[in-house]
Amino acid sequence: MKIYVPLDSAAKALGADAVAAAIKAEAAKRGLEVTLIRNGSHGMIWLEPLVEIDTGTGRQGFGPVTVADVPALLDGKMASLGPVEEIPFFARQTRLTFARCGIIDPLDLADYEAHGGLAGLRRALAMSGPDIIKEVTDSGLRGRGGAGFPTGIKWNTVMEAEAVQKYIVCNADEGDSGTFADRMIMEGDPFTLIEGMAIAGIGVGATKGYVYLRSEYPDAINVMNQAVKLARQNRLLGADILGSGKAFDMEIRVGAGAYVCGEETSLLNSMEGKRGEVRFKPPLPALEGFMGRPTVVNNVISLATVPVIFEKGAAHYADFGLGRSKGTMPIQIAGNVKYGGLFETAFGMPLGELVNDVAGGTASGHPVRAVQVGGPLGAYMPPAKFDTPFAYEEFDGQEALIGHAGIVVFDDSVDMLQMARFAMEFCSVESCGKCTPCRIGSVRGVETIDRIARGDADAIPLLADLCDTMTDGSLCALGGFTPYPVMSALTHFPEDFATVKEAAE
Amino acid sequence: MQNPTPAIPDPEIQAVIDKDLHLEGPLLPILHGLQTTFGHIPDTAIALVAAALNITKAEVHGVMSFYHDFRQVPAGRHVLRICRAEACQAMGGKALADETLASLGLDWHGTTANGAVTIEPVYCLGLCACAPAAMVDDKVIGRVDKARMDTILQEAGA
Ligand SMILES: Cc1cc2nc3c(=O)[nH]c(=O)nc-3n(C[C@H](O)[C@H](O)[C@H](O)COP(=O)(O)O)c2cc1C
Numbered sequence: 306m307k308i309y310v311p312l313d314s315a316a317k318a319l320g321a322d323a324v325a326a327a328i329k330a331e332a333a334k335r336g337l338e339v340t341l342i343r344n345g346s347h348g349m350i351w352l353e354p355l356v357e358i359d360t361g362t363g364r365q366g367f368g369p370v371t372v373a374d375v376p377a378l379l380d381g382k383m384a385s386l387g388p389v390e391e392i393p394f395f396a397r398q399t400r401l402t403f404a405r406c407g408i409i410d411p412l413d414l415a416d417y418e419a420h421g422g423l424a425g426l427r428r429a430l431a432m433s434g435p436d437i438i439k440e441v442t443d444s445g446l447r448g449r450g451g452a453g454f455p456t457g458i459k460w461n462t463v464m465e466a467e468a469v470q471k472y473i474v475c476n477a478d479e480g481d482s483g484t485f486a487d488r489m490i491m492e493g494d495p496f497t498l499i500e501g502m503a504i505a506g507i508g509v510g511a512t513k514g515y516v517y518l519r520s521e522y523p524d525a526i527n528v529m530n531q532a533v534k535l536a537r538q539n540r541l542l543g544a545d546i547l548g549s550g551k552a553f554d555m556e557i558r559v560g561a562g563a564y565v566c567g568e569e570t571s572l573l574n575s576m577e578g579k580r581g582e583v584r585f586k587p588p589l590p591a592l593e594g595f596m597g598r599p600t601v602v603n604n605v606i607s608l609a610t611v612p613v614i615f616e617k618g619a620a621h622y623a624d625f626g627l628g629r630s631k632g633t634m635p636i637q638i639a640g641n642v643k644y645g646g647l648f649e650t651a652f653g654m655p656l657g658e659l660v661n662d663v664a665g666g667t668a669s670g671h672p673v674r675a676v677q678v679g680g681p682l683g684a685y686m687p688p689a690k691f692d693t694p695f696a697y698e699e700f701d702g703q704e705a706l707i708g709h710a711g712i713v714v715f716d717d718s719v720d721m722l723q724m725a726r727f728a729m730e731f732c733s734v735e736s737c738g739k740c741t742p743c744r745i746g747s748v749r750g751v752e753t754i755d756r757i758a759r760g761d762a763d764a765i766p767l768l769a770d771l772c773d774t775m776t777d778g779s780l781c782a783l784g785g786f787t788p789y790p791v792m793s794a795l796t797h798f799p800e801d802f803a804t805v806k807e808a809a810e
Numbered sequence: 811m812q813n814p815t816p817a818i819p820d821p822e823i824q825a826v827i828d829k830d831l832h833l834e835g836p837l838l839p840i841l842h843g844l845q846t847t848f849g850h851i852p853d854t855a856i857a858l859v860a861a862a863l864n865i866t867k868a869e870v871h872g873v874m875s876f877y878h879d880f881r882q883v884p885a886g887r888h889v890l891r892i893c894r895a896e897a898c899q900a901m902g903g904k905a906l907a908d909e910t911l912a913s914l915g916l917d918w919h920g921t922t923a924n925g926a927v928t929i930e931p932v933y934c935l936g937l938c939a940c941a942p943a944a945m946v947d948d949k950v951i952g953r954v955d956k957a958r959m960d961t962i963l964q965e966a967g968a
């Protein structure tokens with residue numbers, strides 16, 4: 306009998322390690338022969354720890370499982386969820402990037418290959434650099450880190466640059482609240498990221514890669530380090546990738562708790578051992594990146610999507626989506642929701658369907674009041690905007706952004722003035738300090754919102770003015786986008802900013 | 811009050827530095843190495859790191875102070891990080907953090923009088939679908955409520 310207990314940190318945070326230990330102990334006590342596999346998470350976090358049992362007739366899910374449930378679980382007396390892929394939240398998804406996550410043992414390369422792994426790399430190894438770039442361009446893949454820049458164009462710039470050394474840098478700094486897709490894929494299917502980076506390296510002519518992984522993710526760091534070691538032992542990395550004669554190797558670098566280091570130039574400074582200050586652009590990192598050399602900087606999900614594009618073909622990927630938002634997006638649904646987790650789907654599903662239908666509304670049972678999309682720099686959307694399709698241009702048209710596709714749901718207990726204040730406070734805590742609108746503007750922003758809270762109506766136009774200055778004058782999107790949550794809160798929830806005087810009138 | 815930490819011999823510090831000198835961009839890995847080994851970055855390490863990398867002490871200090879992770883004095887025996895970010899706030903994270911700090915009589919970054927626990931803010935642990943979230947040393951904890959927080963603090967000896 307095979308038993309699967311996720312090693313994903315969300316599952317662990319809900320007791321998966323203790324459940325795994327209890328299953329082992331109980332099985333030993335009964336003399337049961339059990340193979341315990343620590344898989345990734347299927348992404349249905351409200352069901353974690355989600356245990357699966359396979360007695361030879363397919364995997365049956367159970368969850369959430371507690372230590373106290375384990376005897377009943379092994380007696381076959383616990384109610385089953387049925388096969389995981391038939392649970393509605395899972396069944397409605399289109400899993401391309403996350404196809405293997407939750408299914409395989411993340412550190413079993415044979416399991417990885419048996420589920421389509423390495424097919425993309427093998428195909429890429431037989432292709433020329435320009436053909437590899439063309440495939441990525443044709444897929445329509447855009448950067449999943451937030452800016453949505455076409456990946457093929459970025460790779461082309463690096464391919465065409467001449468240098469003794471080029472680099473692939475994976476941005477695994479995932480600092481946005483409400484996001485965990487990078488973490489989940491690194492913990493649940495790390496070879497996908499390694500394979501994607503290798504394809505990028507071969508495509509642009511870079512032989513060295515780095516993953517800049519935030520220190521807040523000790524479990525992901527651990528899995529990635531083990532995966533890199535295994536990949537090297539199995540010649541998936543090294544001087545002669547899969548016997549092709551082509552070289553690519555990589556290392557994991559750990560961040561040090563600075564949100565701004567997710568910004569690509571700040572990240573490169575950090576990797577070089579400098580303060581994580583944002584650099585002026587140009588020069589583009591594609592031309593002068595790590596150590597001043599041509600560098601591809603891509604988000605984890607961008608790179609981890611590359612293998613399936615090469616496995617199934619660019620056209621297959623590009624067939625999904627809406628308009629210029631092609632393919633699928635692993636959407637992360639979090640905060641006050643009934644069914645929170647990772648939901649990969651083609652671009653275009655309306656926001657309201659994701660919130661009310663897929664996520665089942667709030668966990669508290671209260672009405673949904675606001676939804677922040679795209680992390681701490683993303684706008685707050687009121688239910689009136691719930692028909693907005695989840696895609697780049699469509700959100701842009703609503704003065705909002707999808708960013709790294711985190712959705713944070715709030716019920717009617719939220720105080721939107723406080724959320725606006727938090728956005729400014731966060732900006733002031735995390736500002737790298739290089740430009741004034743961000744460094745000073747955010748501090749003034751907190752003060753101005755406090756004035757509004759004290760009933761000073763004159764401070765409202767001042768706040769709008771300050772936001773304009775931050776938008777226009779900041780060096781990067783930290784100061785430049787903090788006005789999104791602030792102004793969206795003010796615009797869509799003016800009642801929370803009603804001054805004491807007005808309220809009394 | 812914590813006991814003053816005994817000085818760490820230079821050769822021990824040097825050994826940690828030397829381990830990562832061959833890397834491209836070795837400073838962050840070295841600082842992490844020092845903090846993992848000694849629990850903080852000893853004052854005496856700054857000159858040694860500067861010399862090893864051929865940069866000024868001010869540069870080392872500037873880098874160290876930029877990042878929230880690095881500490882110049884040892885933390886308590888355990889570090890409890892409580893998430894302050896939006897998804898956790900949506901699930902009552904702010905009240906939980908406020909209550910926890912008040913019950914310990916601490917502010918953020920404070921350490922309990924017995925030296926058992928230091929409380930740090932953190933902005934997202936990637937556990938946003940099982941909020942509010944916290945982390946004790948390297949151990950993640952989700953759906954933290956008052957009862958679970960009491961257990962965490964008790965186990966940590968606060
Ligand atoms: C303040 C700030 C934080 C950012 N954080 C991240 C991050 O954590 N992860 C990420 O991939 N991109 C982040 N970005 C975006 C990066 O600058 C960059 O656009 C991205 O890594 C490029 O990769 P992509 O094209 O694959 O998205 C951030 C940008 C800013 C301004």
Ligand code: FES
Pocket residue numbers: 481482483484893894895896897898899933934935936937938941942943
């Ligand atoms: S916001 Fe708290 S874990 Fe993500």
